Amino acid sequence: DAGVTQSPTHLIKTRGQQVTLRCSPKSGHDTVSWYQQALGQGPQFIFQYYEEEERQRGNFPDRFSGHQFPNYSSELNVNALLLGDSALYLCASRKGMESYEQYFGPGTRLTVT
């Protein structure tokens, strides 16, 4: 049973560019959350998706957007990249909006130069 998978593992982008990160949830899970973990910090909630809709959003600008597909996989898009967007981006999945138990993927390390 595959856990949460994310791609790519690492990514290097230039300021002003756009990036798309991908996440496949654990089998049987239908709810996906995205987190940003800056160096030396705990993860910060970006948003969560359920039934292909954004259900809750953290304190992140509109440059951060997402999508969920019918197979429950999800994408995180970041436009107009800033140096401060360099971080580990974590995807977490769970079974249903009422569940508290989230399973995290290994993350995508984004470096903006």
Next chain:
Amino acid sequence: AQSVTQPDIHITVSEGASLELRCNYSYGATPYLFWYVQSPGQGLQLLLKYFSGDTLVQGIKGFEAEFKRSQSSFNLRKPSVHWSDAAEYFCAVSTRGSQGNLIFGKGTKLSVKP
């Protein structure tokens, strides 16, 4: 606003010694509390969780945590640390209606001396 404080940035213990990692939270109602562990290059793994009931909860890998409402704390403990426990540990809080939104502390890095 909810917040989680982990006062210790870095802790070093000897292998075989006991461990306690501190976590304090700020929230009006009863929170849902979690401890996660993150090894280098790995995602977060759930060690244990507290929702209600018995305030001493057991987790994986021999870890336990105690919820103390009066102190707004949820400290993580292990009686005997193994070298493989070296990692970063995060305390997190969530609430009903915001189950997907975990609020994390800044983490405590654990080093284990042989």
